[in-house]
Amino acid sequence: MYTLRPYQQDAVDATLNHFRKSDAAAVIVLPTGAGKSLVIAELTRLARRRILVLAHVRELVEQNHAKYTALGMDGGIFSAGLGRRDNEHQVTFASVQSLARNLDSFDDQFSLLIIDECHRVSDDENSQYQQIIAHLKERNPGLKVLGLTATPYRLGYGWIYQYHHRGMVRAEEERLFQHCIYELPLPFMIKQGYLTEPKLIDAAIAHYDFSSLQPSDSGSYNETELNSLIAKHPRVTRAICEQIMEFGGQREGVMIFAATVRHAQEIIGYLPKDESALIIGDTESDERERLIQAFKQKQIRYLVNVAVLTTGFDAPHVDMIAILRPTASVSLFQQIVGRGLRLSPGKTDCLIIDYASSGFDLFHPEVGKPRPDSNSEPVQVFCPGCGHANIFWGKTDAEGQVIEHFGRRCQGLLEMEGETPQQCDYRFRFKECPHCGAENDIAARNCHQCGEAVVDPDDLLKRALQLKDALVIRCAGVSFSNTNGRLRIIYHDEQGEELSESFDLTHNGQRGVFNRLFGRRFGDGAKPQKFQSADEVVSQSEGFRAPDFVIARKVGRGQNSHWRVRERLFDYEGKYRKANQL
Numbered sequence: 063m064y065t066l067r068p069y070q071q072d073a074v075d076a077t078l079n080h081f082r083k084s085d086a087a088a089v090i091v092l093p094t095g096a097g098k099s100l101v102i103a104e105l106t107r108l109a110r111r112r113i114l115v116l117a118h119v120r121e122l123v124e125q126n127h128a129k130y131t132a133l134g135m136d137g138g139i140f141s142a143g144l145g146r147r148d149n150e151h152q153v154t155f156a157s158v159q160s161l162a163r164n165l166d167s168f169d170d171q172f173s174l175l176i177i178d179e180c181h182r183v184s185d186d187e188n189s190q191y192q193q194i195i196a197h198l199k200e201r202n203p204g205l206k207v208l209g210l211t212a213t214p215y216r217l218g219y220g221w222i223y224q225y226h227h228r229g230m231v232r233a234e235e236e237r238l239f240q241h242c243i244y245e246l247p248l249p250f251m252i253k254q255g256y257l258t259e260p261k262l263i264d265a266a267i268a269h270y271d272f273s274s275l276q277p278s279d280s281g282s283y284n285e286t287e288l289n290s291l292i293a294k295h296p297r298v299t300r301a302i303c304e305q306i307m308e309f310g311g312q313r314e315g316v317m318i319f320a321a322t323v324r325h326a327q328e329i330i331g332y333l334p335k336d337e338s339a340l341i342i343g344d345t346e347s348d349e350r351e352r353l354i355q356a357f358k359q360k361q362i363r364y365l366v367n368v369a370v371l372t373t374g375f376d377a378p379h380v381d382m383i384a385i386l387r388p389t390a391s392v393s394l395f396q397q398i399v400g401r402g403l404r405l406s407p408g409k410t411d412c413l414i415i416d417y418a419s420s421g422f423d424l425f426h427p428e429v430g431k432p433r434p435d436s437n438s439e440p441v442q443v444f445c446p447g448c449g450h451a452n453i454f455w456g457k458t459d460a461e462g463q464v465i466e467h468f469g470r471r472c473q474g475l476l477e478m479e480g481e482t483p484q485q486c487d488y489r490f491r492f493k494e495c496p497h498c499g500a501e502n503d504i505a506a507r508n509c510h511q512c513g514e515a516v517v518d519p520d521d522l523l524k525r526a527l528q529l530k531d532a533l534v535i536r537c538a539g540v541s542f543s544n545t546n547g548r549l550r551i552i553y554h555d556e557q558g559e560e561l562s563e564s565f566d567l568t569h570n571g572q573r574g575v576f577n578r579l580f581g582r583r584f585g586d587g588a589k590p591q592k593f594q595s596a597d598e599v600v601s602q603s604e605g606f607r608a609p610d611f612v613i614a615r616k617v618g619r620g621q622n623s624h625w626r627v628r629e630r631l632f633d634y635e636g637k638y639r640k641a642n643q644l
């Protein structure tokens with residue numbers, strides 16, 4: 063018999079509360095090692111009606127079933143891999159593949175569908191998950207769906223749910239899962255002693271520099287590019303393996319995450335033969351099972367893998383993780399490290415060495431967008447509109463102050479009594495509608511307020527570049543000065559060419575234009591201000607953002623002709639190269 067930990071009980075209570083009020087699908091986020099299967103077991107134990115528990119691999123089906131049985135309950139298993147096809151029990155633990163191929167076996171009404179590792183569910187209605195959900199909903203339109211995961215975010219897709227219970231909007235698009243009703247952060251688990259303390263070591267000896275490689279939208283790297291980069295530095299891998307053995311000699315179980323199959327084979331060549339094994343995607347399942355068992359029984363010390371042991375693999379004795387592959391998201395980094403954080407008798411810490419210098423901090427929150435570049439880190443930016451503390455990618459100075467951030471719209475969820483909750487409409491970056499003045503997302507094609515087409519900056523640039531009497535500057539920086547009481551702005555391009563314009567800030571109209579263009583965007587939109595004088599602007603000039611392009615037209619004739627600035631394009635995202643970009 064198990065007793066639930068307090069947070070597991072909280073997760074159970076949150077689920078009961080939610081489904082008492084609503085049929086909307088919900089997600090529980092628990093870090094690896096938090097004991098998801100016990101939460102599932104308790105929920106299924108409390109239920110009176112029929113329940114299905116789905117998992118994508120048979121190990122998880124088995125684990126979840128075992129925890130349920132340990133509560134003294136009798137549940138069915140439906141999994142070809144486990145050789146069982148029970149469909150009569152009140153609670154059935156099924157593998158997705160087996161169930162999707164035998165939907166006819168489940169023609170009764172189910173009240174609850176629980177999906178383990180639910181970040182795997184895709185929007186594709188032909189996917190096995192969606193087929194199962196559609197089938198069950200046909201029998202019972204009031205079917206409730208609960209997902210559990212450690213990583214509610216996928217690169218290339220974004221957040222898998224829409225609203226977080228702490229008042230945040232995550233995905234702005236519709237999702238199968240509407241609400242995250244409970245989330246437990248990794249640092250809490252470690253602090254409370256539910257997970258092992260990670261001991262991060264800086265690998266000074268040698269490391270890979272994968273920063274020149276661009277991951278795809280879904281976060282994967284090109285294998286050929288990886289191989290050629292690794293092959294360029296033959297001594298690096300050898301030196302790393304020597305260090306792994308030096309530390310690993312005093313460790314119980316060492317997991318090594320390689321970048322490619324060829325890379326993994328090179329690594330295994332440097333490790334002691336009788337103490338090492340390699341598991342890749344092509345490893346036969348019997349062989350994989352045999353190797354994993356040998357590793358768990360500590361007959362093997364070093365287990366090298368290529369992208370296969372990031373989820374669902376449970377070997378609590380692992381006390382060293384060596385990362386020799388690039389990781390494109392905080393979630394994936396946490397998943398990898400999570401393999402070593404389970405509690406185990408005699409284990410006091412887990413050594414983590416990131417030879418790929420991904421720069422991710424284990425305790426960083428997930429930002430929900432791909433990292434713009436390797437110097438970026440999650441920063442907290444308060445909304446001037448609603449006060450919500452947003453987490454965006456950004457940059458900080460030596461004192462930790464935010465000097466730049468890449469957020470677009472506030473993620474605060476405004477809940478008014480008796481109204482449907484709405485996302486705060488404050489925008490840190492925006493495109494102003496030329497027709498009604500409303501602020502739109504920088505990628506918007508039509509104004510959200512008046513519906514008119516919002517000017518496409520690429521069209522503006524293309525047109526201007528075709529005109530003889532127009533000048534386009536790729537703006538690298540902007541400087542301000544007080545010239546006889548007027549504010550003079552100079553836009554500089556990379557080659558030293560410049561354009562300038564002046565504003566009389568004592569004049570109401572001109573002051574308004576300047577503040578809409580520059581004051582509103584002060585501090586990356588996090589500190590909008592209405593500036594009253596040229597001196598005030600000059601004294602705070604480092605807080606202004608420069609436009610990416612400035613377009614001017616020639617006015618006057620002959621000797622009197624000069625350039626007059628017509629457009630300043632801020633936050634440009636399009637096909638033309640910006641300043642300081644390659």
Ligand SMILES: [Zn+2]
Pocket residue numbers: 445446447448449450472473474486487488
């Ligand atoms: Zn806000």
Ligand SMILES: [Zn+2]
Pocket residue numbers: 495496497498499500509510511512513514
């Ligand atoms: Zn408009």
